[in-house]
Amino acid sequence: SQKIEQNSEALNIQEGKTATLTCNYTNYSPAYLQWYRQDPGRGPVFLLLIRENEKEKRKERLKVTFDTTLKQSLFHITASQPADSATYLCALVDTGFQKLVFGTGTRLLVSP
């Protein structure tokens, strides 16, 4: 069956460290993958998109990698801040279904 898996347990890190979140997928052939941030009770907000032929994408303190052989994307936040505390969702568009499908999200907590 098709799955998009993210760590269900919260990730706790200290301010200033790098946070690394993982997204693994099975039985999908994504044309591209996106990452969103979601704060409690709010709608998701788009952060980054990476295409299947791109290995890495950066935006300010954010970096995303995409390994279609491992079927995995890693999302990094460098020099993390308490304001980065939120749930981070990965989502992909399958070449078959052509609609955005989301993982369950990983909650990140950055302590001062």
Next chain:
Amino acid sequence: ETGVTQSPTHLIKTRGQQVTLRCSSQSGHNTVSWYQQALGQGPQFIFQYYREEENGRGNFPPRFSGLQFPNYSSELNVNALELDDSALYLCASSLEGPSNTGELFFGEGSRLTVL
């Protein structure tokens, strides 16, 4: 601010009732998608509308239906509400063709509680 507005923000219904949720897309966007997000889960795709036609549907029963209007605003209707329909309903707009290739702009959602 994404420019996508949803109403109502919160509502409570009882089992068997019907509900209509509304969404106003970001200006110029011609595609709207609806997602259901249960507590602690990721958003689940319900359906998408492009130029007033349904353009893809997820694994939801027919009692979930929708409309998109000429001004690209949209409605989600749910009939015969069940307890499991309690969730945050998210509307997202985008400027795409039938194949969604870009980012989605989400509203803040409508929190539905079914008692």
